[in-house]
Amino acid sequence: MTLEISHSFPPDIIREILLKVSTVKSLLRCKSVCKEWYTLISDQHFIKSHYTLSTTNNINYAHHRLIYKQDNDLISCPLYDVLFHNSANHTLLLEIPFQQTRGFRIIGSCNGLMCLFGVDDNTLFIYNPSTRATNILPPSKQGADWYVFSGFGYDETTHDYKVVKLWRCWPYWGTVIYSLKAGSWKEIGRFPLVKLFNDGKFLNGALHWETGDYYMWHIVSLDLGKETYGEVLPPEYDVEVDMMSHLGVLGESLCVLYNYIKSHVVDVWVMKVYGVKDSWTKLASIPDIWWDRDLILDPLCISKDGKVLLRLGPQLLVYDSKNSSSTIIDNFNRCHQACIVVESLVSPFPPLGLADINDDENQGFDDDHDANGIVSFKNPLKKESAGEKL
Known part of the structure; x- marks a missing residue:
């Protein structure tokens, strides 16, 4: 029957049909049908096209998972x-790639891949929850026995996934970067500021960390292509003693939440044009939120219709900006971390699945820092031997 199908339809038609298969799980089954289908579904161009369709043809968010x-x-x-539907139906317990007695952290997600940090042994993993493929990263010498913050993202200039680890070496934070393509760690020097609050948030080819306090706080960026630090200027805000800021990403925009504890209001700000301070726009003020x-x-x-999904400690909330209403989601009384993942066939191992094979992967970089309003930090401790394995 399979041979009849393969001979009845041109290869381009078969490819288009397979690209529209509803789930990654079904595509993995299709790989077992015949050698031709296995080769097609494993092809890097097919993987890239499938992911693009999954992210753009998302009227019902069919490929999006919380x-x-x-x-x-x-x-x-x-x-x-x-x-x-304001509920968590059809939940699935994932087979995590390790056993941890002291737990793990979700570092971030990108192109269908997740980065996880195992607390027991300071181990970092790249994990595809759709295919269950797992890449256990080798340890780095730097920061092996210290508490670390991390970040995970995709460098489009070299078609490479990178993991960043920041470790505390008093009075500053050191930085090492792991390249999945190179299969090695390298050190790029110190983090530019002292206080650090969160794992990195990935957007626009860079990771972003929140640092400082409510009187003077900063958004530090790390360009994954140039591997240089910069600063994105935050939106203006009313300084209050009982005010907390929280950094994140909403869609294609950097996002800041200002939590005014006394008035029980959260202001949601988004940066419409990345790196342009004047493009910060207040998206919503969410009232009557009670927490410590x-x-x-x-x-x-x-x-697309203006519903904002937020995690509030162990709970999830959907704020509808059209009618200014808030709804707490059922069944989320013990949600410790969360992220959005688009199902994909992208592998956590080289060759990396979103690369354009015809592109020149050895292109050079412009020595100047990003001109879109990003302020450069000087890095006096950047080492000459940054390319060697640690």
């Missing part, structure tokens, strides 16, 4: 159910 940490479990559910100052706020996503 993945969250509950105790020491990793759970997945359809994003559509959360945004439009230690509760973590995390912006997760925004739908």
Whole structure:
């Protein structure tokens, strides 16, 4: 029957049909049908096209999953159910790639891949929850026995996934970067500021960390292509003693939440044009939110019709900007971390699945820093031997 199908339809038609297969799980099954289908579905151009369709043809968010940490479990559910039915239906317990007695952290997600940090042995993993493929990263000599913050993102200039680790070496933070393509760590010097609050948020080819305090705080960026630090200027805000800021990403925009604890209001700001300070726009002021100052706020996503999904400590909230209403999602009383993942066939191992094979992967970089309003930091400790393995 398979041979009949392969001979009845031109290869281009078969490719278009397979690209529209509903889930990655179904595509993985299709790889077992015949050698031709296995080769096609494993092809890097097919993987890239499938991911592009999954992210753009998302009227019902069919390929989007909300993945969250509950105790020491990793759970997945359809994003559509959360945004439009205000509940977590059809949850799936994921098989995490390690056993941890002291738990793990979700560092971030990108192109269908997740980066996880195992607390027991300071181990970093790149994990595709759709294919269950796992890449356990080798340890770095720097920061092996110290508490670390991390970040995970994709460098489009070299078609490379990179993991950044910041470790405390008093009075500053050191920085090492792991390249999945090179398969090695390298050191790039110190983090430019002293106080650090969160793992890096990935957007526009850079990772972003929040640092400082409510009187004077900064958004530090790390360009993954140039591997240089900069600063993105935050929106203006009313300084209050009982005010906390929280950095995140909403859609294609950098996002800041200002939590005014006394007035029980959260202001949601988004940066319409990356790197342009004047483009910060207040998206919403969410009233009547009751929590204490230690509760973590995390912006997760925004739908095309203006629904904003936020994590409020162990709970999830959907704010509808059209009618200014808020709804707490059912079944999320123990949500410790969360992220949005688009199902993909992207492998956590080289060759990396979103590269354009015809591109020149050895292109050079412009020595000047980003001109879109990004302020450069000087890095006096950058080492000459930055390319060697640590």
